[in-house]
Amino acid sequence: MSGYGDLPEGWQVWTEDADGGDILVYRPDVFDSHEYPSPCLPTIQVAQRPPTQQKRRAGSNPDGWWVSLTLEPEVRVRDADARFDSRTAAVAGAVDLAERFAAGDVDYRGAYQIPREDYLDELDDRTGREA
Template sequence: MSLPDLPTGWQVWNEEPDGRVILTFRPDVFTEDEYPAECLPTIYVTNGSRKRRPGAGQYQTEEWHVELFLEPEIEVLTETFDTRDAALEGAVDVAGRFADGDVDPRAHYQIPREDYFAALDRLTGDE
């Protein structure tokens, strides 16, 4: 299955044949000039292990995961699917919810980043 059409603002950053897919939101504005590059919203589609130890992700599992990150350590949501095709559809759904402003990043930060939240609101049209 090829990746379905992505919601506005999302693009394919990397796609491995029959493997992992990485989607990014508005990489054109997440540069050091406008918004911090490390805050680039990213969706990973993978069947790698979710164990929290170094190198665990390189081991394939029977499940596929869709993970939305706002920064490398800020995981906003994870959804699990039985197949890669279902995970790709799930990733497009997550991307759409994010682009529509239906994903609130505020609950996932211990230290509020109000300027960043305001920027996300502007980019997703959720002002």
């Protein structure tokens, strides 16, 4: 069922549900709650609701699919949010976002008001991004 093909190094499909959405995670072997707090697992979500809407409302008629990137539950990289007309297009958008993230082309530092410097430094090292 997976439409994710070859994800860039470090990314993996955590859950996949064609009706409810998918979750991709980055380096769960590194960001595993031992050295970093457990919420510090970069996550891409593919869902039939905007990232600002917590749950799908009963009887709602979703208008497309959304892709979002979070570094922690309350830290969303808003510049990465995107809307797509179909699940297939959203999956392709999620793969593109994962590729840009892995290449260091996503400004995740800008999502923080109070940064976790050790965590962000580790992400910089893993993605080759310069702070």
